[in-house]
Amino acid sequence: MHRGANSMGGTTGYLEALLLAxxxxxxTVAVVNLNLVRILDWRADVERMSPLVREVFHIHAFFVSLTxxxxxxxxxxxxxxxxxxxxxxxxxxxxxxxLFWGIRTLMQWFYYSPSHWRGQTGRTVIHWMLTVVYGAMxxxxxxxxxx
Numbered sequence: 001m002h003r004g005a006n007s008m009g010g011t012t013g014y015l016e017a018l019l020l021a022x023x024x025x026x027x028t029v030a031v032v033n034l035n036l037v038r039i040l041d042w043r044a045d046v047e048r049m050s051p052l053v054r055e056v057f058h059i060h061a062f063f064v065s066l067t068x069x070x071x072x073x074x075x076x077x078x079x080x081x082x083x084x085x086x087x088x089x090x091x092x093x094x095x096x097x098x099l100f101w102g103i104r105t106l107m108q109w110f111y112y113s114p115s116h117w118r119g120q121t122g123r124t125v126i127h128w129m130l131t132v133v134y135g136a137m138x139x140x141x142x143x144x145x146x147x
Contacts, residue, residue: 012083013083015140016079016082019075019079020079022075022097023076023079025133025137026069026071026075027069030065031065033064036061071100082141082147083147084147090144091144091146092145095142097141098139098144101141102138105135108131108134
């Protein structure tokens with residue numbers, strides 16, 4: 001991966017480091033997503049689904065994870081270009097990823113029922129952690145897109 005002369009200096013270097021952190025988070029979310037049935041003990045729930053709904057569930061989980069892995073790879077490869085700015089394609093990629101994570105952040109609050117976490121300390125902590133992490137990725141990518 002080519003790094004420019006100022007790749008880790010100043011605000012560009014800081015933004016590049018944040019973009020690289022986004023790579024790690026996206027790979028982590030992709031792996032967790034592929035294991036949610038086991039992690040959340042949903043096996044019985046998934047088995048009760050009709051075959052079509054179960055297949056769609058598994059395919060969607062796979063493609064969400066694949067999308068996140070592609071985001072991570074593209075960000076890893078072009079983090080310096082996104083952080084430096086001046087390249088329209090990199091700005092569009094960063095903007096699209098920022099939009100994706102922005103919508104995901106909003107869904108954390110406006111789609112999921114609060115009954116899933118309210119009154120449950122562990123789930124409330126996870127809810128807030130996801131909000132902060134997804135929000136931080138939104139901001140990071142949108143800053144990169146604006147350069």
